[in-house]
Structures are given as C-alpha cells and as structure tokens.
Amino acid sequence: MAAGTTGHAPVLGTEATPVTITSGGAIAIALLRLSIGFVFLWAFLDKLFGLGYATPGARAWINGGSPTKGFLSNVDIGPFQSAYNSIAGTWWADTLFMLGLLGVGLAVMLGVFMNISAVAGSLMMLLMWAAEWPFAQFTSSGEASGSTNPFMDYHLIYALVLIVLAVIGAGRYFGIAPWWARVTGGQAWLR
Numbered sequence: 001m002a003a004g005t006t007g008h009a010p011v012l013g014t015e016a017t018p019v020t021i022t023s024g025g026a027i028a029i030a031l032l033r034l035s036i037g038f039v040f041l042w043a044f045l046d047k048l049f050g051l052g053y054a055t056p057g058a059r060a061w062i063n064g065g066s067p068t069k070g071f072l073s074n075v076d077i078g079p080f081q082s083a084y085n086s087i088a089g090t091w092w093a094d095t096l097f098m099l100g101l102l103g104v105g106l107a108v109m110l111g112v113f114m115n116i117s118a119v120a121g122s123l124m125m126l127l128m129w130a131a132e133w134p135f136a137q138f139t140s141s142g143e144a145s146g147s148t149n150p151f152m153d154y155h156l157i158y159a160l161v162l163i164v165l166a167v168i169g170a171g172r173y174f175g176i177a178p179w180w181a182r183v184t185g186g187q188a189w190l191r
Contacts, residue, residue, distance in 0.1 A: 021173070037106070039158065040100075040105030041109060043105075047060070047101070048098065049062060066088075066089040067094050068090075072084045072085065072087060073089065075088075077132070077140060078136060100124050101124075104121040104162075111171025111172070112171055112175070112176060115166050121159065126155070134150060134153050
C-alpha cells in the first residue's frame with residue numbers, strides 16, 4: 001500500500017476537500033472495523049452454538065435455547081421493562097436478534113453494506129441501551145442498578161463507532177468494498 005490513501009471529507013458549507021489517510025491510519029480504521037464486527041459476529045456464534053462464554057452449551061440456540069430470554073426477561077429497570085419482559089424468548093425476537101448479529105457482524109468485518117449495518121447495529125445497540133436504562137440508580141425492586149454513568153455506556157459507543165465507520169467508508173481499508181463496488185457497478189446503497 002502506498003504512503004497514503006486519498007479520499008474526500010465533506011466540510012459543511014463547502015465542496016468536499018481531499019483528505020489523505022496514512023497507511024497507519026488505514027490499518028487503524030481496518031482494525032477498528034474488524035474489532036466491532038467481531039463483537040457482533042462472536043455474540044452470534046456464542047449464542048448459536050453455546051461456546052461457553054455468555055451462553056453455555058445447554059442454552060445454545062441450536063439446542064433449543066433462546067438468545068433473548070435471559071437478557072430481556074431480567075430487565076428490571078426503566079420505562080420499557082414490561083415491554084422487554086413480554087418479548088423475551090419469543091421466536092420473532094430471537095430470530096431478528098440473531099439475524100441482526102450475523103448480518104452486522106459479517107458485513108462490517110467484510111467492509112460491505114456499511115451504511116445498512118450502521119443503522120441496524122446502532123438500532124440494536126440503542127434498544128439494548130434502553131433495556132439497561134443507565135439513567136436509573138435503582139432497579140424496580142429498589143436495589144442498586146450498577147449503572148456507572150447516567151447516560152453513556154458501551155452500547156452507545158458501539159453505535160457511534162458503526163456510524164463513523166460507515167461515514168468514512170471504512171470498507172475501503174483492507175475490506176472487500178473496492179471489489180464489491182466493481183461487482184455491483186458502484187451502487188451507493190450497496191456500500
């Protein structure tokens with residue numbers, strides 16, 4: 001790879017101006033993209049096969065377990081508590097959650113469909129953030145919630161990372177996006 005990759009960064013109120021990403025910057029962007037993609041893909045694999053990290057083998061989806069029941073049925077805080085509890089373990093919540101984890105994880109790791117992945121992954125993260133409701137210091141039973149910040153947590157950070165990666169076209173850096181653009185004729189909605 002050359003010393004830098006030239007791209008365009010939009011500046012509000014002006015024409016796009018050329019920006020050079022160094023090789024080190026391109027590597028950092030690629031590592032960030034692969035890392036956040038792996039967070040989603042690993043969660044999918046662990047819940048599907050019960051690899052023993054967050055999901056024991058007996059509760060794997062392929063063994064009849066529910067990927068949403070444990071988390072959503074234990075939501076005991078915030079204004080959406082009853083809504084989350086009521087959908088815990090339903091077939092459609094399990095299916096949508098697993099498809100979201102797989103789709104976002106694969107797309108981000110490959111560097112394609114970054115815009116769609118940013119929206120889907122950010123929505124998933126926002127819903128999980130709302131389930132943990134960091135504003136509250138106490139659960140519905142009066143126990144300490146364990147919230148370490150009244151607003152910001154890793155769910156929102158992950159969502160922001162996905163958005164930034166999509167905005168900067170991170171799939172261009174050690175991803176298959178350049179090849180994908182040639183195959184699809186450069187269709188913007190497929191980026």
